[in-house]
Amino acid sequence: MDPVAALDRIAFLLERSLAPTYRVRAFRTASRVLSSLPAGEISARTRDGTLESLKGVGPKTALVVREALDGEVPGYLRNLEEEAGAPLPVEGGEELLALQRGDCHTHSDWSDGGSPVEEMGWAAARLGHEWTVLTDHSPRLTVARGLSPDRLREQLDLVALLNTRWAPFRLLTGIECDILDDGSLDQEPELLERLDVVVVSVHSKLRMDARAMTRRLVAAVSDPHADVLGHCTGRLVTGRGRPESEFDPGEVFAACAEAGTAVEINSRPERLDPPRRLLREAVAAGTLFAVDTDAHAPGQLDWQAYGCARAEECGVPAERVVTTWTAEELLTWTRQGRAPARAALP
Structure with missing residues (x-):
C-alpha cells in the first residue's frame, strides 16, 4: 500500500468523524513531509531507521509507513476503517x-x-x-x-x-x-x-x-x-x-x-x-x-x-x-x- 495514501486516508476518516484537530494534523503533516521527498527516499529512510528524524514524522505515523511498505493495511487504518469508514449513519436521501x-x-x-x-x-x-x-x-x-x-x-x-x-x-x-x-x-x-x-x-x-x-x-x-x-x-x-x-x-x-x-x-x-x-x-x-x-x-x-x-x-x-x-x-x-x-x- 502507498504510505502517503494510507496517511491521507487516516486523516480523511478522522476529519469525517470530527476527531480532535491535533490528531488529524499529525497524519496530514506526515503526509505532506513524505510527499515532498524524492522517489525512493521513503523506503531508504525506512530501511536505515531515519524516518522519524524528519520533522513532522512521529512514532505513530512512522509505524503506518512501515506497515504500508511491508504490503499490509496499517493497523491504525484498519481499525479506523472498521470504526469510521462505514457509510454515515443516516436514513434516506x-x-x-x-x-x-x-x-x-x-x-x-x-x-x-x-x-x-x-x-x-x-x-x-x-x-x-x-x-x-x-x-x-x-x-x-x-x-x-x-x-x-x-x-x-x-x-x-x-x-x-x-x-x-x-x-x-x-x-x-x-x-x-x-x-x-x-x-x-x-x-x-x-x-x-x-x-x-x-x-x-x-x-x-x-x-x-x-x-x-x-x-x-x-x-x-x-x-x-x-x-x-x-x-x-x-x-x-x-x-x-x-x-x-x-x-x-x-x-x-x-x-x-x-x-x-x-x-x-x-x-x-x-x-x-x-x-x-x-x-x-x-x-x-x-x-x-x-x-x-x-x-x-x-x-x-x-x-x-x-x-x-x-x-x-x-x-x-x-x-x-x-x-x-x-x-x-x-x-x-x-x-x-x-x-x-x-x-x-x-
Whole structure:
C-alpha cells in the first residue's frame, strides 16, 4: 500500500468523524513531509531507521509507513476503517445525494479551515464532485482569519492557477461573507462581483431582537451579490449547544424566493441548519436550496448525506437544489442575480 495514501486516508476518516484537530494534523503533516521527498527516499529512510528524524514524522505515523511498505493495511487504518469508514449513519436521501454535483460552502487554511486549498480541491474531486466552491471567511471575522481584500485577490489568483491543472474538476471562487448588523455585506462590492458564489451568514449578535434580525437577513438576501443564505439560525445542536436566532421565517424566506437567493441546508452534524420546521417553510415559500457541507477539512466534504436526508424528509424538490446543477448552470444563475449590481457600478 502507498504510505502517503494510507496517511491521507487516516486523516480523511478522522476529519469525517470530527476527531480532535491535533490528531488529524499529525497524519496530514506526515503526509505532506513524505510527499515532498524524492522517489525512493521513503523506503531508504525506512530501511536505515531515519524516518522519524524528519520533522513532522512521529512514532505513530512512522509505524503506518512501515506497515504500508511491508504490503499490509496499517493497523491504525484498519481499525479506523472498521470504526469510521462505514457509510454515515443516516436514513434516506440516497437519490438526492446521487444527484449532487458540487458544494457551495467550504473552507481552507486561508481562514479557519485545516487544510490547504489544494488538498480541499483534490478531496472534492476524489469524492466525485464536478465542482466545489471555496468560501473562506470575510475580513470582519478576525477570529477565523477572515480574508482582507488583498488576501482574497491573492486567493483568486491561486484558484485560477489550480484550475489550469484540474480539468474537468473545477474549483469555483467564493466567500462566506459576514452579514453586518445593518444587513450589508462585509466585502468590497467590486470583489464580490468577481466571485462565482457568495454565501452570506450571520456570525455576530446572534441574539439580536427578532424584528431587527429579520430586517438584517432580508437586507442581506436581497443584495444582488448574495447567492446563498448560510446556516440561517446559527444554532448548534451538540456539546453545550447554541439556541436559534429569532426572526420571521416567512418574511425572510419570501425575500429569498423573490431575490433568487438559495437557502443553505447546512450538513455539519453540529448545525443541521435550518431546523426541519423552517426547512419546510422555505419549501412552501418556493426558495432555491444548496445542500452544503461547510467543510473545514477534506474528510468533512463527505457530510452531504446528512443534508440530503433532511432535504428529502422535508420535501425539498431536487430541481430546486443548486448543488445538483452543472457548474455552468450554477454560474448562469449567479450571474443573472448580479445583473442589478453590475448596472449600478460606475
